[in-house]
Amino acid sequence: MILICRRYVITHRNRLTEHLNKKGLKMTPQRGVILDRFLDVEGHLSAEELYHLVRQSDPAIGQATVYRTVKLLAEAGIAKTVDFGDGVARYEPRFGTSHHDHLVCKKCRRQVEFVDPEIEGLQEKQARIHGFNLISHRMVLFGICPDCS
Amino acid sequence: MILICRRYVITHRNRLTEHLNKKGLKMTPQRGVILDRFLDVEGHLSAEELYHLVRQSDPAIGQATVYRTVKLLAEAGIAKTVDFGDGVARYEPRFGTSHHDHLVCKKCRRQVEFVDPEIEGLQEKQARIHGFNLISHRMVLFGICPDCS
């Protein structure tokens, strides 16, 4: 387990470094800390939430840096942007190629993740029909969870 | 055509009035103007854009009122909220039961609407699998349109 995590961390750190190099940017201690805290997390985080986690590791890191870094993580393909439409951008680690969408309870805000390759396929198809080259998508289903209904 | 439009307007106005009554609120001239301008439009509008349209009909109407009203329209089921993840809430008239999702070009921002009942069905299915009662969903596909690629 630890080995796997560590391997992911190393992979991700390399990937970030590579991405930074490509853009003429540098790997820094702050970016390292932010990456580590981010990868610890299971599920999604807002930049603000990540900022609070990061503070526990290094209180000197400013929130602007966290906002900047989390964008770099997204660019590098390490983070996936998730949007629930509440005006807050959330990010979640992208391990391997796994991908999923979200089901959100309108009452208690509880969230469930799911994957549906069939839907993915149909999305591809729709894009193709309209001559688009599909890059990404955003899908959130809203409903009432079993506990609330 | 005109008849159909007019019929929709009347239907929608009634629906709004009904919704307002249910909440102990009132139909007002301002709300009427905002509703009319909104229904004129083909496709989606931000509250800001709607505000500018409304000004042309009645410059005295304030933007706060437009923001408030557009929310009421959404509550009443007259408007559908569309979110492209760019921090601006957009709304579009909901005629009949027609529903569609969006395909957005990442370069030129051009938007195409599409409907895919198969996807809708699968979304229902996913919700059911997790015990959720599906209320709504948000799906936007991002890609590069034929002209840009």
Added chain:
DNA sequence: TCATGAGCTGATAATGATTCTCATTTGCAG
């Protein structure tokens, strides 16, 4: 060795969409 400069950082100001506040107005119920 030391100067240089590109990039980085944190604090803070700025932005922009949206919401709130509040004094004033409107319009029906009694």
Added chain:
DNA sequence: CTGCAAATGAGAATCATTATCAGCTCATGA
């Protein structure tokens, strides 16, 4: 009429995010 609940417009407030800026770091080359 009269009063009261709701509505309105103007502008302030909010909140997430982004821009600005002065100081810092560190590899490079003279």
